[in-house]
Amino acid sequence: MASKTNSRNLLTVVSVMILVGVEVFGVALAAGWAIAGLFELGDTVSYVLMALFSVLGLWLMWGFWKKAVEIEPVTG
Numbered sequence: 001m002a003s004k005t006n007s008r009n010l011l012t013v014v015s016v017m018i019l020v021g022v023e024v025f026g027v028a029l030a031a032g033w034a035i036a037g038l039f040e041l042g043d044t045v046s047y048v049l050m051a052l053f054s055v056l057g058l059w060l061m062w063g064f065w066k067k068a069v070e071i072e073p074v075t076g
Contacts, residue, residue, distance in 0.1 A: 003075040010074045017068070021061055028053035 032050030036042065041049075 005075055006073060009072040013065070013068045013072050013074060017061065017065060020064060021057075024057040024061060025054060028057040 029050050032048075032053050033046055036046030036049055
């Protein structure tokens, strides 16, 4: 039996994910750039730090998605 999608909850969760995601990845990129610049680590290390912080941000966003869908069920 297929479950029905609750479009109102889906819209709410996706909207929040976009808002929070932009902030999380903005902070991740800024933090990598700032730390590399502060310690004069060079461009390559700057990109590596940005990538590492972005992966951490992606992991945090995945956890946030799971909690948001738990509170605002998308199906059912």
